[in-house]
Amino acid sequence: MPTYKEISRLKNDLLDARENKIKRTLSYQQQNLYDSLLNDFLKAAKDKIEGKKVDIYKLQAELKKQYALNFPEVMSEVVKASESITNLNDRYFSTLVDSGRLGEIQDKTFAVINKTLGVSDKGKLITGGFIDKIIENKGVQQAFTKKVNNILNGSPDIVLMQHKLKEFIVGSKESTGLLERHYRTFAKDLISNIDRTGALVYANELELNSFYYSGGIILTSRSFCKS
Secondary structure, three states: OOOOOHHHHHHHHHHHHHHHHHHHHHHHHHHHHHHHHHHHHHHHHHHHOOOOOOOHHHHHHHHHHHHHHHHHHHHHHHHHHHHHHHHHHHHHHHHOOOOHHHHHHHHHHHHHHHHOOOOOOOOOOOOOOOHHHHHOOOOHHHHHHHHHHHHHHOOOHHHHHHHHHHHHHHHHHOOHHHHHHHHHHHHHHHHHHHHHHHHHHHHHOOOOOOOOOOOOOOOOOOHHHHH
């Protein structure tokens, strides 16, 4: 049977793997978004340079379409991660205590986390729940509209305009892309919170008042962590 340290390492590996998968998914979606917007953007840029009226409605509509089609995939990775993390938490606590309640506590943990995420017991998003509201977040659309207008009102060089659009949506060595800026840190924090929430349910249900500290020791480490 694995030790608590071995399971803890497995859980850390899982968290890293899920975060990396979310990053890859966002990067892939950003490139697809840029490709789908490019032709309409170049037409808008040409109209702007020629002094014609510019309407970025098509760009906004395409962004909304691509976002609605693809972004739920990112959140589905968070839901998948929550189930895997809870299963590993159950294995972790089974190495610390001998209790016939672990199965019951695991079910309760799933219920607590699903309620927090706004997910049904069958893994479906609940309308108006946390993840559903995140998917409907208008921050990306607002940032996109503002940036595209700034680019079109800037240098009348169509090549430079295209470069700035790509850097904004896809990212570069110096900056993250549009979707990563809004959701990578959010998704990472959410996965960590799922882990902490699940562990807290087990600790409370089992009435545990001690814990294992698994981090390193540095100059600013707290005394209870060192001990």
